[in-house]
Amino acid sequence: MCKNLMLLGLLFSVNVLAATPQELLKQYEAQAKQENPAFSGFSASNGASFFKAEHAHSSGQKVSCSTCHTTDPRNQGKTRANKVIEPMAIIANPQRFTDAAKVEKWFGRNCKDVLERACTAQEKGDYLQYLVTVK
Amino acid sequence: MKKWMQFLILMTSITSTSALLASGGIDGGGGNAMPPATNAKWKTECSGCHMLYHPGLLPERSWNKMMNGLDKHFGENATLDAATRDEIKRFLVANSAEKSTNRRSNRIDQSIPSDATPLRITETRYFTSKHDEVSPLTFKRKNIGSAANCIACHKNAEKGDFSESQIRIPR
Numbered sequence: 001m002c003k004n005l006m007l008l009g010l011l012f013s014v015n016v017l018a019a020t021p022q023e024l025l026k027q028y029e030a031q032a033k034q035e036n037p038a039f040s041g042f043s044a045s046n047g048a049s050f051f052k053a054e055h056a057h058s059s060g061q062k063v064s065c066s067t068c069h070t071t072d073p074r075n076q077g078k079t080r081a082n083k084v085i086e087p088m089a090i091i092a093n094p095q096r097f098t099d100a101a102k103v104e105k106w107f108g109r110n111c112k113d114v115l116e117r118a119c120t121a122q123e124k125g126d127y128l129q130y131l132v133t134v135k
Numbered sequence: 136m137k138k139w140m141q142f143l144i145l146m147t148s149i150t151s152t153s154a155l156l157a158s159g160g161i162d163g164g165g166g167n168a169m170p171p172a173t174n175a176k177w178k179t180e181c182s183g184c185h186m187l188y189h190p191g192l193l194p195e196r197s198w199n200k201m202m203n204g205l206d207k208h209f210g211e212n213a214t215l216d217a218a219t220r221d222e223i224k225r226f227l228v229a230n231s232a233e234k235s236t237n238r239r240s241n242r243i244d245q246s247i248p249s250d251a252t253p254l255r256i257t258e259t260r261y262f263t264s265k266h267d268e269v270s271p272l273t274f275k276r277k278n279i280g281s282a283a284n285c286i287a288c289h290k291n292a293e294k295g296d297f298s299e300s301q302i303r304i305p306r
């Protein structure tokens with residue numbers, strides 16, 4: 001029995017990049033300190049503004065994270081190709097932020113799509129803090 | 136023929152057939168549905184934002200161009216790590232329209248001028264001629280979105296099945 005449980009544990013840990021939102025926050029905190037020696041923590045309210053902030057895209061359109069994810073991260077969103085996006089808020093979707101590679105893939109794509117640049121660790125951390133905090 | 140030779144030939148043909156089936160490089164014999172093709176990374180990555188398009192819907196040159204321009208994928212950044220991108224590209228190329236013996240795939244391929252490399256299936260002459268009776272307003276309906284959303288009307292589109300009998304246009 002004990003052996004079986006250990007095997008089961010091993011199976012899960014083999015899932016290379018499995019993570020928790022808290023672990024990811026710690027990683028972003030370490031990066032943010034490197035990017036900015038005056039780093040003073042993440043802010044859920046800054047994350048909330050970041051999520052809704054509209055950017056004048058070079059295509060002429062105004063875009064934000066909310067364009068696809070809606071203004072409430074507990075809601076399902078929709079891609080431009082009409083596919084449902086599951087909620088971003090952890091409370092509505094516990095699968096979020098449990099796969100580090102997936103998180104970085106989507107930050108990589110969406111920051112470039114919306115902001116036309118990479119996101120800073122501060123921005124990623126604030127946003128994640130917001131999604132963890134939303135109840 | 137000696138018995139053992141017959142056996143050997145039988146075994147060889149069974150293994151090669153199953154190998155072909157496993158690689159997704161064989162089809163069901165030119166029927167309506169495109170041959171089953173499957174690759175885990177293709178399935179996950181290419182259905183994250185849109186319906187899963189069967190590799191038999193475009194020729195090899197289109198898939199190559201598509202996979203080499205993922206940073207500007209129909210106006211969106213869809214970049215992948217190099218290993219994933221290359222694996223999916225190989226899969227798409229191996230099962231592309233001109234490599235298939237499926238009739239629909241061949242017709243799509245033949246409808247594309249040899250000097251053209253379309254990225255949109257909806258731009259092929261095969262597509263436009265098959266949908267000329269569907270009004271642009273129909274495609275814009277809320278539950279359809281655009282002509283790129285095959286699955287809205289062809290429920291088995293992700294399996295490469297576009298049979299007439301399976302079509303249902305939502306109101």
